Amino acid sequence: MANFFNDNQDLKFHLHHPLMKKIVSLKEKDFEDKDKFDYAPVDFEDAMDSYEKTLEIIGEISADVVAPNAESVDHDGPQLINNEVVYARGTTENHEVLTKAGLVGMSLPRKYKGLNFPVVPYVMAAEIVSRADAGFANIWGLQDCAETIHEFASEELKNQYLPLFNDGATAAMVLTEPDAGSDLQAVQLKGQSITATYDQAKDTYYLNGVKRFITNGDADIALVLARSEDGTADARGLSLFLYDRKEGAVKIRRIENKLGIKGSPTCEMVFTNAPAKLIGDRKMGLIKYVMSLMNSARLGIGAQSAGLAEAAYREALKYAHERVQFGKAIITFPAVYELLRNMKVKTQAMRTLLYETARYVDMYKAYTFAAEDRKLDPEERAEMKKYQKLADVFTPLLKLFSSEYSNQIAYDAMQIHGGAGFMKDFPVERIFRDARITTIYEGTSQLQVVAAIRGVTTGVFLGRIKEFEEVKVKPELEYLRKMLMDLTVQFEETVNVVNAVNDAEFLDFHARRLVEMAGNIIMGYLMVLDTLKDEEFRNSAEIFIKKAKSDNSEKLEYIRNSELKDLGIFKY
């Protein structure tokens, strides 16, 4: 039987990172659940074994159910019947099988019927499901919303809604409006408090307005961003609400006809006096809760991109072995094997960045939850802050690189298929279409740069790079470390060149180049560190770092030849 976890040794490698010991111990609070829940782990090894065995279930379902359904789900898509969404047959089957396997609400604590999974194995599950069908992965991945409820909602809402996820409740994050895409401050949807007849604890709000481009909009549980404060026009007037589909006060007006991820319904929702419950505090909707939700969604796109890349690479590799031209399998031609190897290198590079970022998120979140029960000591508080800072800039860095790479890999995978790949006969055309959205939604690549440039300007990236530099490597890997150290000097020099101009627009203009230079060095180091543990990564690390060197040198060259007045010749 095929298994998308067991057939990919890189996943096991990233799961068993040394930092997991600390993550698991924090997440399991020294295994306090072991006498309360029969499925809780008794020690670290037991927990890791449970993650692995659970990922095996996901790998099996992904290979045997989700992947075989992908073509028909893409073809049939969801339907709009009587203002409600009806999933494609395969989507319903995928969701039911995963629910029966207990794989919805995985990260929730056991008291809410969850598996209490850390971010790392959860993200790995998302990567595996995405490899099978990236469109379906959106529906399954929206269980992220449970985490937002868990983090910010009242105890009452948590008790009422969180256990529903394990029974298969679907979710949606309802943010975008016709005039409010990335600029969410422009959100208009009104939430009017009717506090007069209810006590404060059972406060009910009524939502009116239209939301657009909402993934899985007809979900059982919707988290809705709405303007609750009359007379405001900025982020501070927005609150986050929970809308329960059972209220029946939302109509789905249309399902968008998209280029890719066609199995995932993208909805236009009309709210008419829809009763909703406030999550957390008023006015914190966008500035706190949605920011947190977006960060986990961006990590999710990292996983989705890695899954898409893995799928594209495998399709191309298989085809290149099978396709014979000029009397030889096409993989024997340099032009083809170079393409393939670069696809693999990029997949491994984004994957190591994905799980590094996931560990940062795990560390600070585990500390945040630990702080609810006990006072953290100063050392722990410092560590929490450190990892939160890292997560804040690594998440957009990951989203940027992984989504762009997955598109490049899907493009090359189609190229290797030649004319056949352009036809619907091979899965690669679906992967190619599905990958396209990753650089666009949950913030475009251009917006990821706006967030990630802070990692450059505040020195967080450089600080982490310097820590990597300190790690002792084997003599035979010293040449790679040396190359990366040279690239770091070059990076600092480039930052100085840009800073010397001392102009905000000039920095914006070159921001992507700077962020990518830092990203290249960071992924280079991560691949060297991976090689320290497993020689399998050696060739990929070498190929990646050599490419990084030429790439970063080109960027420096471009920036050196650039002046503030040059911006004018680009202008509209």
Added chain:
Amino acid sequence: MKGLRIIVLAKQVPDTRNVGKDAMKADGTVNRAALEAIFNPEDLNALEQALRVKDKVDGSTITILTMGPGRAAEVIREGLYRGADNGFLLTDRKFAGSDTLATSYALSQAIRKIKDFDVIFAGRQAIDGDTAQVGPQVAEKLGIPQITYAEEVLDIKGKEIIVKRRLERGVEVVSVTTPVLITVHSSAADCRPRNAKLLMKYKHARTITERQDATEDYLNLYQTRPYLNIDEWSTADIVVEDEALGLSGSPTKVKKIENVVFKAKESKVLSPSDVEIDELMKELIENHTIG
């Protein structure tokens, strides 16, 4: 309605669906070491029917009964991961070499020892022997009715069970009163996946023999979590006549096993005309390829 006590007969088999070159030994017997050991596919169909009955009738319990070497305990764990409640492994050197008659004798004796049951589900047949005899023989030995080739349990009303059978030329709906043995066909619903929580709960479940090889780390669990002990029965635990077991209890004698290699015969090209297709049809009917 009172919960039903269900027994599922399951067998660990070599995965004959992926046979390589070394699948058979020189003496014509199956080389079990070369083939992955799996849960017999139709026994999984049977387990799913049992689980659906359990979902429908509150308070029902499912017991997995399997006979085989020590490692066959894996079949019981796989059952527990999907929703079974407990299991018995029937294992003894004296069972070795049992044909269907000896196997059904041992299983029926074990079922007599389990004693209380309403429904026994089994796969129609196992993919290693393809005999489809063990289920029916167990029913005969226990003196209870049997429904073979079942595709779906349609309804349960007290002691009455209504079952759809999948037959060569159609379907048949039959009604039966418990206790009953039902063999399930591969056209029945696929078995549900392993459930993550049940897997975490039962992954340390072991037979007493397996516990002897277990690492020290989890040994104390077997006291605090009694459901982790998988019962293991030998011939001594079930009342048996030794002559009815193993080779002596097995009248089936394998005379010879041959490797059959299908050879492609010469091909025939037809023009797309009604006359030629008509002639081909007649030829195929005459040589009994079809019809």
